[in-house]
Amino acid sequence: MPSILIAGTIVAKPKVELFPVSGRPRCEVRIRVEGEDTTAVYRVIGFEELMDELAALLPGDSVAVQGQLQVLKSYFARRDKQKPAPRMKVKADAKGVVNVEFHHPDRSIGQWLLMDAMGTADSEFMDGLLKQLVNAGTQGRTVDENGLKFMLSIVKGIEPRDQVETMLAAQMAVVHNATMTFARRLAHVDNIPQQDSVERTVPITAWPPSPTLTC
Numbered sequence: 001m002p003s004i005l006i007a008g009t010i011v012a013k014p015k016v017e018l019f020p021v022s023g024r025p026r027c028e029v030r031i032r033v034e035g036e037d038t039t040a041v042y043r044v045i046g047f048e049e050l051m052d053e054l055a056a057l058l059p060g061d062s063v064a065v066q067g068q069l070q071v072l073k074s075y076f077a078r079r080d081k082q083k084p085a086p087r088m089k090v091k092a093d094a095k096g097v098v099n100v101e102f103h104h105p106d107r108s109i110g111q112w113l114l115m116d117a118m119g120t121a122d123s124e125f126m127d128g129l130l131k132q133l134v135n136a137g138t139q140g141r142t143v144d145e146n147g148l149k150f151m152l153s154i155v156k157g158i159e160p161r162d163q164v165e166t167m168l169a170a171q172m173a174v175v176h177n178a179t180m181t182f183a184r185r186l187a188h189v190d191n192i193p194q195q196d197s198v199e200r201t202v203p204i205t206a207w208p209p210s211p212t213l214t215c
Helices: 047-057 074-082 107-117 124-134 145-158 163-186 192-206
Strands: 003-010 015-018 025-034 040-049 060-068 087-092 096-103
Touching: 003 040, 003 074, 025 047, 040 047, 040 060, 060 074, 060 145, 087 145, 096 107, 096 124, 124 163
Parallel strands: none
Antiparallel strands: 003 025, 003 060, 015 025, 025 040, 087 096
């Protein structure tokens, strides 16, 4: 893995937090590097023994940091290719009524972005599909917000071009969710009747395979 040397000035107070994926502690600092014609700000992340040294830095300090350069071009290229769409959040009011809202400062723009990512310009279609996904991901009386986000990410990742492809993508997400649920139950059965019941259900959810979208 290539190495890189960054020399510049700390522009903000170091931030200590847990890494989102692994939960591993890390410290992040931002270093401004002045060039002849341009100025760039780099994020430097340190783990374990480097955390204390980075956390002790103050804005305005001049530093030189050498470390490994992780090349994530393919990740950023894939991320930039995706259509922007807001995340969803689930809220319950004082009466216990559950509402699904767009995690966006402007609700109208959030709705339009999600509709575009789901291949539709019909708000009634999108509202109906969201309700179906919420119902499919509900366990008891509790709406699984993470499950809803996961199924929506599947639909958006397929990049449907119209409402028919959106419905097929939603079916793929629901079938996958159901298959994984019954597979987990199969791995934790306690007796033969439970095993027989789950084994009869898994093939139904996994077969026939979902239709394949073609260009």
